[in-house]
Amino acid sequence: MPVYVIVGASRGLGYQFLKTISEQDPSNIVIGTARTVEKAQEKVKNDGLKNVHIVHGDMDDHASLTAAAKKTAEISGGVVDYLIVNGAYFAIPALLNAADDYVGKEDLFLDELRQIMHTNVAGTLFAFNAFMPLVLKSSIKRVAAISSAAADKNYIFEGEDKISLHYATSKAALNTLVAKFAARYKDDGVLFVSISPGWVDTHAEDDIPKELLDKVTEPLYRFDKGLKGPLTPVQSVEKCLKVIDGLKKEQNGEFLSQHGNKVWLVTK
Numbered sequence: 227m228p229v230y231v232i233v234g235a236s237r238g239l240g241y242q243f244l245k246t247i248s249e250q251d252p253s254n255i256v257i258g259t260a261r262t263v264e265k266a267q268e269k270v271k272n273d274g275l276k277n278v279h280i281v282h283g284d285m286d287d288h289a290s291l292t293a294a295a296k297k298t299a300e301i302s303g304g305v306v307d308y309l310i311v312n313g314a315y316f317a318i319p320a321l322l323n324a325a326d327d328y329v330g331k332e333d334l335f336l337d338e339l340r341q342i343m344h345t346n347v348a349g350t351l352f353a354f355n356a357f358m359p360l361v362l363k364s365s366i367k368r369v370a371a372i373s374s375a376a377a378d379k380n381y382i383f384e385g386e387d388k389i390s391l392h393y394a395t396s397k398a399a400l401n402t403l404v405a406k407f408a409a410r411y412k413d414d415g416v417l418f419v420s421i422s423p424g425w426v427d428t429h430a431e432d433d434i435p436k437e438l439l440d441k442v443t444e445p446l447y448r449f450d451k452g453l454k455g456p457l458t459p460v461q462s463v464e465k466c467l468k469v470i471d472g473l474k475k476e477q478n479g480e481f482l483s484q485h486g487n488k489v490w491l492v493t494k
C-alpha cells in the first residue's frame with residue numbers, strides 16, 4: 227500500500243490526482259494538502275473516498291508545509307512513496323501582457339513576479355524539503371512537480387506565445403529547480419521529474435474568465451494544428467501517473483510531457 231502525497235489538492239488536477247489514486251487501489255494511502263481543508267474534505271466525503279486524508283498546507287508558507295509533513299508522517303507511519311507538487315499561482319492580472327507591455331507597468335511586472343516565484347518555485351522547494359525525510363524512507367522514492375509546456379522554447383516559438391510571461395518563466399524556473407533536486411538526491415535513489423500535464427479542462431470551476439482563457443489557449447492551436455481540445459482531468463492524471471511510475475534513471479530531473487517525452491499536446 228504505497229503512500230502518495232499531493233500538494234495543492236483542493237480542486238482541478240490536484241483533486242483529480244487524489245480521486246484517481248484513491249480509486250485505483252483502495253489500499254493506497256492518499257494525502258492531499260489544501261489551503262482550505264474543510265472544502266476539500268467535503269469533496270472527499272461526497273465522493274466517498276475512504277483512503278484520502280486532507281491536511282492543511284499553503285505553498286506560500288513553508289512552516290505550514292513542515293506541519294503538513296509532520297501530520298503526514300503520523301498518518302503514513304513516517305514514509306512517503308510518491309510526492310507530487312501540483313499547486314500553482316497563475317498571475318491572472320498580468321496574463322495577457324507581452325514583454326513590451328510592461329514598459330510603464332514595471333510595478334505590475336514585479337508584484338506578479340514576486341507572487342508567482344514565491345508560490346510556484348519557492349513553494350515547490352518548501353514542499354520538497356518538508357517531505358524529503360519521509361521520501362528517503364521509501365523504497366520507491368518518486369517526486370514530481372507539475373509544470374507546463376508554456377516553459378518550452380519550441381512551444382513558445384511555434385505557438386507564437388508572447389503572453390503569460392510570469393507563468394511560463396516560473397515554470398521554466400521550476401524545471402531547473404527539479405533538476406537541482408535530482409542532482410542533490412541522485413545518490414539516495416530518488417527520481418525527480420517535472421511533468422507538463424497537457425492542456426486540461428480544469429478551469430470550469432475556478433476564476434479564469436472564458437474570454438481570457440480563450441486568448442491564453444489560442445497559441446495551443448497555432449502550435450498543434452490538429453488539436454481537438456483539452457484532455458479531461460481523468461485522462462491527464464492517468465497519463466501523468468504512468469510517466470511517474472515508468473520513470474527511468476536516465477530521465478532523472480527531466481522535464482517531460484504527459485506522454486513521457488517532449489510531445490506537449492494531444493496530436494503532436
Ligand SMILES: NC(=O)c1ccc[n+]([C@@H]2O[C@H](COP(=O)([O-])OP(=O)(O)OC[C@H]3O[C@@H](n4cnc5c(N)ncnc54)[C@H](OP(=O)(O)O)[C@@H]3O)[C@@H](O)[C@H]2O)c1
Pocket residue numbers: 233234235236237238239240241260261262283284285286312313314315345349372373374375422423424425426427428429432
Ligand atoms: N489545466 C491545464 O491545462 C494545465 C496546463 C499546464 C499545466 N498545468 C498545471 O497543472 C497544475 C494544476 O492546474 P489546474 O489546471 O488544476 O489549476 P486549478 O484548477 O486552478 O487549481 C490550482 C490549484 O493550485 C492550488 N494552489 C494555488 N496556490 C496555492 C498555494 N499557495 N498553496 C497551495 N495550493 C495552491 C489551488 O488551491 P486553492 O483551491 O486553495 O486555490 C488549486 O488546488 C498547475 O501546476 C498548473 O500550472 C495545468
